Amino acid sequence: MQTTPATHEDSHPADICSARPPHHPRPDGQDHYTISEVVACTGLTAHTLRWYERIGLMPHVDRSHTGQRRYTNRDLDWLDLVTKLRLTGMPVADMVRYAELVREGAGSYRERQELLEQTRRDVLGRIAELRDTLAVLDRKIDFYATEGNTR
Amino acid sequence: MQTTPATHEDSHPADICSARPPHHPRPDGQDHYTISEVVACTGLTAHTLRWYERIGLMPHVDRSHTGQRRYTNRDLDWLDLVTKLRLTGMPVADMVRYAELVREGAGSYRERQELLEQTRRDVLGRIAELRDTLAVLDRKIDFYATEGNTR
DNA sequence: TATGGCCTTGGAGTGCACTCCAAGCAAGCC
DNA sequence: GGCTTGCTTGGAGTGCACTCCAAGGCCATA
Structure with a gap:
């Protein structure tokens, strides 16, 4: 959506943002990160990155001429989304499902939207x-603060 | 132990509430719930309830003359707390630690307070x-709603 | 007395999300 | 050339939080 509007959304999963604030380490021309660079800037382990790829949660990562992985800014965006979804408690299988929908192209827009809306409801519920829990904690903390000091 | 106010907090883990809204199925005199009744009103499984007891997360449950478990309103309160803490992502081991502190009595007030305050910070961070995730979801959902309808 | 339902136990099994391992290749540096 | 560093793979292992199983006890109703 930011340079070539039409097929951008479908060409690659790390897509979908209208206004996207995330600033990448390198500009879009020189974005060929090694796995350890991605480890450094995502906090994920190399094991996990390779595992995500194996299970179909990563959308095909480029390789160098020697076969090593070279991640792009798009891949970083995708990993950022995956990390956020993971924090909501979404099962990896569901994220893989979403990745599949992205691979299917524009025809899956509706289904993607529904999946995200369901996730949205889950997140609201979790919040x-x-x-609720915070209220309980506050009551108990208050109890300990009061009782603890008066005896 | 439960009629004399002073040691109320220490006599049993399901304690600690100054103003406690939760309404129990039965009044405090007739609270001798079987395990299946507790299953029905907590949503936990019987397996899980027995497992909680084994690992020291339940504070000793009364038994009937035939050896069957009889849970009290206090136990329900405790399970309610455990369930809430679990939803925050607190590891079971930490909850067991808290249960141990409660068993130790009033001397552990300070440590209990610190543990809960740390948990409180964790919860705020999680929220x-x-x-953050909600913001990303909203942007993506908006994208799909707009793009999806214009093509 | 028999049947069914609910309960008991210790120990083994499950599913998820990683996490690690061994063996090996390629590049850079002394 | 030799060494180190970083990467590759498939498959096995780990830790957590349950989850289930087999074998059996108690008791109310038919």
Whole structure:
């Protein structure tokens, strides 16, 4: 959506952003990160990155002439999304499903939207649960702060 | 132990609430729930309840004359707390640690407070992450809603 | 008395998400 | 050439939080 609008969304999964703030280590021409560079800037392990690829959660990573992985800015965007989804508690299998939909192209827009909307509802629910828990924690902390000091 | 207020906090883990809203199925005199009743009202499985007890996460459950478990309202409160903490992502080992502190009595107030305050910070962090994710989801959903309808 | 339902136990099994291992290749440096 | 560093692979292993199993006890109803 930022330079060539039409097929951009479908050409690669790390897509989909209208206004995208994330700043990458390198400009779009020189984005050929080794696996250890990606480890450094995502916090994921190399094991995990290779495993994501094996299970179909990564959308085919470029290789150097010697067969080593070379990640692009797009890949970083995708990993960023995956990391966020993982934090919501979304199972890896569901993320793989989403990755498959992205690979299928524009025809899966509707289904992708539904999947994300379901996820959105899950996230809202989780936030509500956490707020609930926070209230309980605050009550108990308050108890300990008060009782703990008066005896 | 449960009628005399002073040691109330220490006599049993399912304690700690100053104002406690949760309404129990039965009044405090008749609270002798079987395991299947607890399953019905907590949503946990019988397996899990027994497992919690084995690993020291439950504070000793009463038994009937035939050796069957009889849970009290206090136990339900404790399970409610455990369930909430679990939803925050707190490891079971940490919850067991908290249970041990409760068993130790009033001397562990300070440490309990610190543990809960750390948990509180974790929860706040998690909520912030989820908000972040929500923003990303909203952007993507908006993209699919717009692009999906214009083609 | 027999049948069914609910409960008990220790130990073994499951599913998820990694996490590690061994063996080997390629590049850079002394 | 030799050494180190970084990468490759498939398959096996790990840790967590359950989850299930087999074998059996207790008790109410038919």
